[in-house]
Amino acid sequence: MQSTNFIFIQSIGFVALLLFALSFQLKTKQKILGVQVFSFLFWSLHYALLGAWTGMALTLLNSLRVFIFYKYRGRPQWLLYIFLFLALLFTVITWEGYISLFVLGGVFFATISTFQEDEQKLRHLFPPSNIMWIVYNLFVRSYSGILSEIIVLISIIVGIFRNKNTRGRCKI
Numbered sequence: 001m002q003s004t005n006f007i008f009i010q011s012i013g014f015v016a017l018l019l020f021a022l023s024f025q026l027k028t029k030q031k032i033l034g035v036q037v038f039s040f041l042f043w044s045l046h047y048a049l050l051g052a053w054t055g056m057a058l059t060l061l062n063s064l065r066v067f068i069f070y071k072y073r074g075r076p077q078w079l080l081y082i083f084l085f086l087a088l089l090f091t092v093i094t095w096e097g098y099i100s101l102f103v104l105g106g107v108f109f110a111t112i113s114t115f116q117e118d119e120q121k122l123r124h125l126f127p128p129s130n131i132m133w134i135v136y137n138l139f140v141r142s143y144s145g146i147l148s149e150i151i152v153l154i155s156i157i158v159g160i161f162r163n164k165n166t167r168g169r170c171k172i
Contacts, residue, residue, distance in 0.1 A: 009049045013144025016042035020148070033070035037063050043145070052140035053094040058107045061086055065111065080115045084108060099139045106132035123160045127153055
């Protein structure tokens with residue numbers, strides 16, 4: 001891959017990272033989710049340009065999930081199973097070898113965590129997703145993806161410790 005193309009592709013990932021980070025500065029959940037949809041679309045383009053087809057497909061699925069949460073209030077449990085099935089289907093269709101299992105696992109953990117009502121459960125279920133995406137990003141050479149997952153992972157760990165109860169245990 002030519003260096004200028006590679007820099008351009010990584011730049012798209014950094015735009016996605018910036019959009020995702022900035023989304024949390026917005027005041028309403030609707031605005032946060034709306035900007036995150038665009039962030040995931042940039043991530044999808046980033047993975048497509050890298051030729052990382054499973055990452056692209058499952059990031060598009062994440063975009064759809066966030067869009068549905070943006071458009072409709074509540075998360076019926078049956079939607080969880082539909083998203084898990086679609087993740088499995090997209091992985092089979094875009095199979096890149098065993099590395100695709102890392103993306104699938106990452107999306108499974110992220111999807112299950114976003115259906116949690118308890119924020120601490122969400123925080124505890126999300127780190128395996130970050131770790132799996134880091135492995136995939138290393139394989140496909142998505143350095144902006146690696147940085148993004150590390151930042152989110154650190155933020156989650158800080159959130160876990162900041163939200164402990166008075167006995168020093170997490171509020172699960």
